[in-house]
Amino acid sequence: MNGPRKPAGRAAILATQAAFIAIVLMVWYLATTRWGVSRILLPNPIAVWHALVSVLWTGEYLPDLRVTLFELAIAFAISATSGVVIGYFVSRSSYRVRVFEPLFAAMYAVPLILLIPLYVLWFGLGPASKIALGATISFFPVVLNTVTGFSHVDRALVTAARSMGASDYHLFRFVLLPAAFPVILAGMRLGFTVALLSIIGSEVLASLAGLGHHIVELSENMEPARMFAYVGFVVAIAALLNFAVSRLEAWVRRS
């Protein structure tokens, strides 16, 4: 039996996390310097650090970052708009909800990344196929949450609004939209995340430019240190974007 435990403080948790990362870095360092792991397979962490500094310093990432962000922005604009519009249309009839909600849910469960070869065939290797994939995949969380948000509005509120003489516009603007908004927003955040993932993923698989493309290029050119630096850079960019979107969501929710 375990004795009663005190909840660990925040500082203790942070310290343990830092220690874990330090150990990983240490093992990584020892593997490349002492244990004879090939530098082609696993570059030295210090070399990676130097590569990262050089990448950031020269700004050589900018053209690829611009391509990826451009694809992301267009893809997300398409999926957010179409997801909300189609979701609202579906939610207005319980028949349509029963027809389309399971369909959308089932389609979202399919690994949609499988569409890449098809989209490359249709739209080519350039940004268009990335945008199409990102928009397709991120459409589903947006549309599903929009349907849920609009079709689960408390009936009592709708009845109350109608009893006070609310028009269709009033009902949408002051009852349905505010009720559904937080749910739609959560769907958009999720959609943004999966759009980013699928765009970078598809750049890795088949592309002409973008951050994912550049990583593959470095790998094929046998520049592991630079490749690792780029992976770290992309992870940081993705984390930053997701953080920004979460903050934006929290801010919109409050106001």
Add this chain to the structure above:
Amino acid sequence: MIPAISIRNVSHRFGAEGQARNVRALLDTSLDVARGELLCLIGPSGCGKSTLLNVVGGLLAPTTGSVEVLGEPVAGPRPRDIAFVFQEHALFPWNTVRENVDLGMRFQGVAAAERAGRAQRAIEAVGLKEFADHFPGQLSGGMRQRAALARALSLQTDILLMDEPFGALDEQTRMILGEDLSVLLAATKKTIVFVTHSLGEAVFLADRVAVFSARPGTIKTVIAVDEPHPRKPAFVMSEKFTKLRNQLYAQLHEEIRKTVSAESAPPATPGALS
């Protein structure tokens, strides 16, 4: 003088005949409510009290029969004549008390310039001045019902329909709210139909109490409470109150028994429950 509300042979059935979820909620009910009168509807659960209220308010079209409000047949919501207070307050959770009151008037079509003053007066009337800019989630159950009442009062309708407005509140809160309501309504001269489960509440508030039979409900009897408004708390202690309450209980008891025995058979032997 034409009555404020005139209910003629109203029956209602949920679901079509032969369907599994077909329920006869209301059977051939007729009743007049005079202008300025406060009528309480009381009866066993599922007897159709709320159904009747929704029919009167135009939220539900009856299967047969008709309702006239202020001399005109009801064929849908009548926001200029009728305001509702619902059991679950139905306040918009994303709006403050003030915004909720304002929104009701906006739906009703009151000009923007007029709304702020009317909202303030309604909020003060129900004693929520200090809480006007709070959200419903920040208020107690009793305060939420006060806010819902303020929203209904601000609409300045002749008729107020209240569907178990204090049903979800504790006994003490509903006592205080009942007293305040009596004072408030005595000043407004509104015609009110008030659905309740509580015998004491019915006697305390009503000019007349209509007792419903078990489902399918119809009005079994109407008991008059001859006591001027606003009612004083002392009225509750009076012999008259007790007598009326007992009279109501006798009428209601039989119907409640019918409802309960329809839902579950009584224990077969006296020893079965021990």
